[in-house]
Every structure is written in structure tokens, then in C-alpha cells.
Amino acid sequence: MGDPYILMLVALAILAIVDLVVGVSNDAVNFLNSAIGSKAISIRNIMIIASVGVFFGAVSSSGMMEVARKGIFNPSMFMFQDVMYIFMAVMITDILLLDVFNSFGMPTSTTVSIVFELLGSAVVIALIKITQNDSESFSAIWDYINYNTATDIILGILLSVIVAFTVGAIVQYFSRLIYSFNFEKRPSYINAIFGGFALTSITYFIIIKGLKGTDFYDNLKGFLEGNTLQIIAISFLICSLASYLLTKIFKLNILTLIIGVGTFSLAMAFAGNDLVNFIGVPIAALNSYEAWNVSGVDPAAFSMGSLAKKVPSNIWLLLMAGAIMVITLWTSSKAKSVIETGINLSRQGEGHEKFQPNNVSRIVVRSAMVLNTGINYIIPLKVQDFINAKFEKPTIKLPKDKTYEMPAFDLVRASVNLIMASVLISIATSMKLPLSTTYVTFMVAMGTSLADRAWGRESAVYRVAGVLNVIGGWFLTAIVAFVAAGIVAYLINLNIAFIPILLIVVAFLITKNSIDHRKKTNEVKKKKFVERSELININGVIEESSDHISEVANRINKLYTHVVNDLANHDLNKLRKTDKHVEKLNDEVDNLKDNVFYFIKSLEESSVQASKFYISVLGYLQDASQSISYISRASFKHVNNNHKNLKKGQLKDLKEINNKLSDILTDVSAVFSERNFDSLDNILQQKSELLIDVSDSIEKQVSRIRGDETSPKNTTLYFSILLETKDLIKSLTSILETYEEFYLSTK
Structure with a gap:
């Protein structure tokens, strides 16, 4: 009887390793965003600090393992077989859910996902047991489930989102009034007081959040809990004095120290708090197996009341888990995507916006503007001028080839992010309130960015949309986790043979998502976005635009050929796929035009000719992409x-046009790829001949209409394709002529 459960334990162990990887990829954003975004410390040192924090946190996480065993359901109400089914369903669902979020680069809460997976699978198994027992009604479900825990967590989500955002915004606002953006020039006593407050908060956070629940904390419990205020006061005095000496005598930037210590503390909290989310369930399964294996009782009849007892965690398992988390931290590309989302939404400057605005974000921004107008009407002008002066960013003159090194936000905001996240999590822990480190750290960062005026008129609608998307994803996590885990638990209970099938599905989807994410990452690396700050001279303009033209010509060539062939075969599925590729091309060209501002700013010198040329080229590329888009959609x-379907004569003419257009586009792509601009005249001659052919095809269709043509829909489509093809050719002609003129003038 034991063999299938041993195999399940092996599967759970493997799933735990995978869950550690996908979980760290998601949660690394919690403790790395502030340090990476501010560029206060080198990436290498940030990763070292975070790695040490993760290791310390892993060792101190033993007290949190009780959640997986008895926090969500009452183990005494379930048999050994039941809990093994529950644990398998939880791990399978958790990995898939987190990996999907990671692939989209969206931060979510591993705490909420694991809790609602436990809840969903336990509810389903409980309902199955109730339906099989005639003496129980559905109201007995409350005997099986600790519903109070789930209610507390839902309230904790709402509370943490609102409080973290509000408190982060208020503290950042007053911190900026004190420091302004010229924080290097602030008196030493301000640095001392700020450093004392920050280091005291973070130190208290490490003790309360990091050590609570460990054997170390039991030795300190009586001393700490009886003298909290005295300890905080003494720590504040010591940290303030130390901060003053470090800034005054050793000339150390206290904000950099705060960021380093804060990163360590949040990394420690993440591992200590969230390790249970990744390995708590497999460890609980192992404890269950050990209790059942020595009993000799049937697995469907052995009660799991033993799970309610406190069981010490194996320190070696915790250290192994910590090692896997550290390795993932250094190697995961998906972690970089999630971190990028947080930094992108909170950065100080303008740039590429990952999220598109929606009606809700527009309403929020308009409402905020109206509210701001009302507040400004009440506040005296002198006070407004004083406040605005504090928020005025200094002009930093750097060589253009160095401006890309500017951080997403400054040290003051990074410090406030870490301080407030530490304080809020400490308070919640001391009050035994359920809290998600992801929710707190993300919403604090959003609140501080809002208060710091990082969300201007140019970016607010995008940033608000991004925040709403992330928050919506959090609530979606709970719903999906509950439902999906319940379905998986039902399938496993229906037949244990579903376990290997589900594991194969997990392996397939994880592999597929990883491949898709790698492709997406490579595509992003290949794109030559215009928003950049390195030096660009006239030759750089030629290089940049040549690459764009070569790429667009090559892709239009393939897309036009696909449309003609798919239309000839009346293949709807292939036309749908082609239309998606066309839409992607349009988005990329539009992106280039939207960011022409950054390109012009990065020119080596003010060159009206080069700017006008680049704008013209992008305009013609947009015309060409819109032509192929219209052809594809029609x-x-x-x-x-x-x-x-189109008639044979129509298809024959289209294929002949396609062949000649393909030759031209191939030559265009080669010319600009190889920078062999002396061949432009030959291509211009070919396009003139092709235009004549297109005009002839139009005349043929007119003759068909007067003769045997009977389909008005065919005529509409055929004319649309031919006319847009003419526009496409004309756009290419304009590009070639503009390029030839500019190239000759630069020579």
C-alpha cells in the first residue's frame, strides 16, 4: 500500500524544488526593487547582500511551517489519503499559477496562492467526504475548514493594499520636504535623525519578523516583549549617534547604508515568511507519511490529527531550500522580468510604458487632477511655492553617453520604500495579522512614487493602469488558486492515475512557458528601441534607420506572401495567425514613432536635417506597415x-504581383542590411514596373466586372488589395528616394 505514497512523496519533493524556483522568480521583486532601482549599490553587491539575507531567513523559517499543516484545514477531520491528495493538488496548482504570472512579468503573492490552494483543495475533499457520509450535512464543512483564517487573509489583502499605499505616500511626501532632491547638501543632524529612525525600524523588523517563531526567539522573548518601547528608544539613540559619526567623520552616505541593511532585512523576511509557501506542503506530506507508515492502518482510515502537533523542521532541508533560492536569485530571467515591472511603474523619469491605459485609469487620473486643483485653490501660493521648490529636481549635466546610467529613482525614495515596508510588516507580525510581503512592498513603492511626483501628466494614466492590473492579478490569484486546486484535488480523488497525467501536463507547460519567455526575451534584446541616451551622430542615424528599413522590408515580404497564399487556399487559421504578426509589426513601428523624442534628444548635435530625415523614414515605414495591415485584415x-474565393485570374495576377514585390523587398532588405546604397536606382526602376503591373490588374478587373464578374465582395477585396499594394509600393519608393537624397548629402 505504501508504494504509491512513496512515489507521491518523490513527486512532491521534485515539485518543491520547481516551486522554489518559480516562487523566488516572483518574490525577488520584494527585496531587490529598491536597491536595483536606485543604483545605490552595485548589482553584484546587492545580490550578495540579498543572498545572505535569504540564507538567514531560510534558517529562521521553521516557525512558519505550521501553516501548511493546520492553518487552513482541521487535520483531525481528514485521513492520510485525503491529505496526500490535498498536498498533491496544492503543489501542482501552485507551480502552474506562479509560472504563468512570472512569464507575464507580474508580481503576485505566493502566500495568498498557497493559502487559497490549500483552501480550495481541502473544501473539495471535505465536500466529497460529506456527500459520502449520510449522517453529515453540508453545514459540516465548517468543521473541516478553518474559515476564519481565509477571512482574515482576504481582509489582510484589502487592508495591506490601502494602508501600504497611503502610508508610503505620506512618509515619502514629508521625507521629500525634509530632504528635497538635493539630499547630499542636507545638514549632518538630518542624516543622523533619518538614519536613526530608519536603522531602528529595520533592526526591529529583523528581530520581530526574522527571528519570531525560531528557537533563538524563545530565549529573547521575555526580554523583548516586556521592554519594547525601551529597546526602540535606546536603539534610536545608538543608531542616530552612529549615523552622525558615519556621515560627519567617515563621510559615508547614510542612505546607501539604509538601502543595504533594508535589502538584507526584506530578503531575510521573504525567506523566513515565504519558504513555507514553497516547501511547507511537501514537509507536511513527509510528516504525514512518517506518522501513517508506522501505524499499519489503512490510508483511508488513518486520521491525521498528528499534524496539529508542532513538529520541528529539519535544518538541512531548510538550508537546501535556501541554497536553491539563492541560485535561482542569481540565474532566473523571469525574476528580472518581474523586477522590471516594479521598477518600471515607480521610476522617476519618462520612458516606455509596459501597460496600456484603460477607462478606469483615465477616470482615476482625471479625478486626481480635479482634486489637486481644489487643494491648490485652498493652499496659499507661498506655501505652494515652498513645496514645489522641495520637489524641484536638480539639473544634472552628464555626457550623453553616460545619461543611461541614471537611476529609476533616488536614494531617499529607495530608503523610504525599505523602511516603510519593514515597519508595516513588523507591526502586522506583532499584531498577528496575516500579511503578504508582496502586497506591502509593491504598494509602498507605488505610494512613494506617487508622492514623489513620479507620475506626471505624461505617464500617470499608464502607471495607474499598471497598478490596477497588478492589483487585479492579486485578487485573480486567490480565485484561480481556489478553483484550480479544487479541480485538481477532485481529479486525483476520482482516480490516482490522474497524478502522473497532471505531472506530465505541469512539465509540458513549464517547459513551454520557459521557451516562450526565452523567445520573448530574445526578441526584446533584438529590438532597437529609440529611447536611449548614448551618443548618436549622422552615421548612427544611417545605421539605425537602415536596420529598421531592412527589418520591416523583410517582414512585410513574408507577411504579404502569406496573405496571398492563405487567401488562395481560403485558410482562415493561417490568415488569423498572419494578422497577429501584422499587428505586432504595426505596434513595433508605432513604438518607434512614439519615441522619436528620445532619438532626437540623443543626437550628437542639433541636426535639423538628420532629425527630419529620421522622422520621414519612420512615417513611410508606418505607411507601409498600415498598408500590409489593411490587406491582411481585409x-x-x-x-x-x-x-x-477569388477567381483563378485574380489569384494569378496577385501571385505575379507578389513574386515581383517579393524580389523588390528582398533587394531592399539586402541593400540596407549590407549598407550597399549604390543599388537604390535599380530598385526604384523595378518598383516603377511593378506599379504598371498593378494598374494593369486594376484595369483587368474593371473589364471582368463589365463581363462575367458576379461577386461584389470579391471585387471589393481585390480592389482593396491592389490599391493598398500601390500605397505600399509608393511608401517604399518614398523611403528609397529620401534615403538616397540623405545619403548623398552626407557623402
Whole structure:
């Protein structure tokens, strides 16, 4: 009887390792964002500090392991077989859920996911047991489930989102009034007081949050809990004095020290608090197996009341888990994507916006503008001028090839992010309130960025949309985790053979997501975004624009050929795929045009000719991409509406046009890829001949209409393709002529 459960334990161990990887990829954002965004410390040193914090946190996490065993359901109400099914369902669902979020670069809460997975799978198994027992009604579900825990966590989500955002915004606002953006020039006593407050908060956080629940804390419990205020006061005096000496005598930037200590403390808290989310369930399964294995009782009849007892965690398992977390921290590309999302939404400057605005974000921004107008009407002008002066950013003159090194936000905001996250998590822990480190750290960062006026008129609607998307994802996590884990638990209970099938599905989806994410990352690396700050001269303009033209010509060539062939075959699925690729090309070209401001600013010198040339080229590229977009959508719509196929004569003409256009586009791509601009005249001659062919095809269709043509829909589509093809050719002609003129002038 034991063999299947041993195999389940092996599977859970493997799933735990995978869960550690995907979990760290998601949660690294909690403790790395502030340090990386501020560039206060080198990336290498940040990772070392975080790695040490993770290791310390892993050792101190034993007290949190009780959550997986008895925090969500009453183990005495379940048999050994039941809890093994629950644990398998939880781990399978957790890995898939977190990996999906990681692939999209969206931070979510591993705490909420594991809790609602435990809740969902336990509810389903409990309902199955109730339906099989005639003496129990559905109201007995409350005997199986600790519903108070779930209620507390839901309230904790709402409370942490609101409080963290509000407190972060208020503290950042007053911190900026004290420090301004010229924090290097502040008197030493301000640094001393700020450093004392920050280091005291973070130190208290490490003791309360990091050590609580460990054997170390039991030795200190009586002393700490009886003298909290005295300890905080003495720590504040010592830290303030130390901060003053470090800044005054040793000339150390106290904000850099705060960021380093804060990063360590949050990394420690993450491992100490969230390690249970990744290995708590497998360890609980191991404890369950050990208790059942020596009993000799049938697995469906052995009660798991033993899980309610406190069981010390194996220190070696914790250290192994810590090692896996550290390795993932250094190697995960998905972690970088999630970190990028947090930094992108809180950065001080303008740039590429990851999220698109929606109606809710527009309403929020308009409401905030109206509220701001009302507040400004009440506040005296002199006070407004004083406040605005504190928020005025200094002009930092750097060589253009160095401006890309500017941080996303400054040391003051990074310090406030870490301080407030530490304080709020400490308070919640001392009050035994359920809290998500992800929710707190993310919302504090959003609140501080808002208060710091990082969300200006140019970016507010995008940033608000991003925050709403992330928050929506958090609540979606709870719902999906509950439902998905319940379904998986039902399938496993239905037949244990579903376990290997589900594991194969997990392996397939994880592999697929990893491959897709790697492809997406490589595509991003290949893109040559215009928002950059390195030096660009006239030759750089030629290089930049040549790459764009070569790439667009090559892709239009493939897309046009696909449309013609798919239309000939009346293949709806392929036309749909082609239309998606066309839409992607349009988005990329639009992105280039949207960011032309950054390109012009990065020119070596003010060159009206180069700027005008680049703008013209992008305009023609946009015209070309819009032409292929119209052709693709018209073709897809025609086939999707089940209209008649084009006639043989029409398809023959289109394929001939496609062949000649393909030759031209191939030559264009090669010329600009190889920078062989002397061949431009030959290509211009070919396009003139192709335009004549397109005009001839239009005349042929006119003749068909007067003769045997009977389908108005075919005529509409055919004319649309030919006319847009003419526009496409003209756009290419304009590009070539503009390029030839500019290239000759630069020579």
C-alpha cells in the first residue's frame, strides 16, 4: 500500500524544488526593487547582500511551517489519503499559477496562492467526504475548514493594499520636504535623525519578523516583549549617534547604508515568511507519511490529527531550500522580468510604458487632477511655492553617453520604500495579522512614487493602469488558486492515475512557458528601441534607420506572401495567425514613432536635417506597415465571413504581383542590411514596373466586372488589395528616394 505514497512523496519533493524556483522568480521583486532601482549599490553587491539575507531567513523559517499543516484545514477531520491528495493538488496548482504570472512579468503573492490552494483543495475533499457520509450535512464543512483564517487573509489583502499605499505616500511626501532632491547638501543632524529612525525600524523588523517563531526567539522573548518601547528608544539613540559619526567623520552616505541593511532585512523576511509557501506542503506530506507508515492502518482510515502537533523542521532541508533560492536569485530571467515591472511603474523619469491605459485609469487620473486643483485653490501660493521648490529636481549635466546610467529613482525614495515596508510588516507580525510581503512592498513603492511626483501628466494614466492590473492579478490569484486546486484535488480523488497525467501536463507547460519567455526575451534584446541616451551622430542615424528599413522590408515580404497564399487556399487559421504578426509589426513601428523624442534628444548635435530625415523614414515605414495591415485584415474578414474565393485570374495576377514585390523587398532588405546604397536606382526602376503591373490588374478587373464578374465582395477585396499594394509600393519608393537624397548629402 505504501508504494504509491512513496512515489507521491518523490513527486512532491521534485515539485518543491520547481516551486522554489518559480516562487523566488516572483518574490525577488520584494527585496531587490529598491536597491536595483536606485543604483545605490552595485548589482553584484546587492545580490550578495540579498543572498545572505535569504540564507538567514531560510534558517529562521521553521516557525512558519505550521501553516501548511493546520492553518487552513482541521487535520483531525481528514485521513492520510485525503491529505496526500490535498498536498498533491496544492503543489501542482501552485507551480502552474506562479509560472504563468512570472512569464507575464507580474508580481503576485505566493502566500495568498498557497493559502487559497490549500483552501480550495481541502473544501473539495471535505465536500466529497460529506456527500459520502449520510449522517453529515453540508453545514459540516465548517468543521473541516478553518474559515476564519481565509477571512482574515482576504481582509489582510484589502487592508495591506490601502494602508501600504497611503502610508508610503505620506512618509515619502514629508521625507521629500525634509530632504528635497538635493539630499547630499542636507545638514549632518538630518542624516543622523533619518538614519536613526530608519536603522531602528529595520533592526526591529529583523528581530520581530526574522527571528519570531525560531528557537533563538524563545530565549529573547521575555526580554523583548516586556521592554519594547525601551529597546526602540535606546536603539534610536545608538543608531542616530552612529549615523552622525558615519556621515560627519567617515563621510559615508547614510542612505546607501539604509538601502543595504533594508535589502538584507526584506530578503531575510521573504525567506523566513515565504519558504513555507514553497516547501511547507511537501514537509507536511513527509510528516504525514512518517506518522501513517508506522501505524499499519489503512490510508483511508488513518486520521491525521498528528499534524496539529508542532513538529520541528529539519535544518538541512531548510538550508537546501535556501541554497536553491539563492541560485535561482542569481540565474532566473523571469525574476528580472518581474523586477522590471516594479521598477518600471515607480521610476522617476519618462520612458516606455509596459501597460496600456484603460477607462478606469483615465477616470482615476482625471479625478486626481480635479482634486489637486481644489487643494491648490485652498493652499496659499507661498506655501505652494515652498513645496514645489522641495520637489524641484536638480539639473544634472552628464555626457550623453553616460545619461543611461541614471537611476529609476533616488536614494531617499529607495530608503523610504525599505523602511516603510519593514515597519508595516513588523507591526502586522506583532499584531498577528496575516500579511503578504508582496502586497506591502509593491504598494509602498507605488505610494512613494506617487508622492514623489513620479507620475506626471505624461505617464500617470499608464502607471495607474499598471497598478490596477497588478492589483487585479492579486485578487485573480486567490480565485484561480481556489478553483484550480479544487479541480485538481477532485481529479486525483476520482482516480490516482490522474497524478502522473497532471505531472506530465505541469512539465509540458513549464517547459513551454520557459521557451516562450526565452523567445520573448530574445526578441526584446533584438529590438532597437529609440529611447536611449548614448551618443548618436549622422552615421548612427544611417545605421539605425537602415536596420529598421531592412527589418520591416523583410517582414512585410513574408507577411504579404502569406496573405496571398492563405487567401488562395481560403485558410482562415493561417490568415488569423498572419494578422497577429501584422499587428505586432504595426505596434513595433508605432513604438518607434512614439519615441522619436528620445532619438532626437540623443543626437550628437542639433541636426535639423538628420532629425527630419529620421522622422520621414519612420512615417513611410508606418505607411507601409498600415498598408500590409489593411490587406491582411481585409483578407481575413473576407474568408471569415465565408465569402467566395477569388477567381483563378485574380489569384494569378496577385501571385505575379507578389513574386515581383517579393524580389523588390528582398533587394531592399539586402541593400540596407549590407549598407550597399549604390543599388537604390535599380530598385526604384523595378518598383516603377511593378506599379504598371498593378494598374494593369486594376484595369483587368474593371473589364471582368463589365463581363462575367458576379461577386461584389470579391471585387471589393481585390480592389482593396491592389490599391493598398500601390500605397505600399509608393511608401517604399518614398523611403528609397529620401534615403538616397540623405545619403548623398552626407557623402
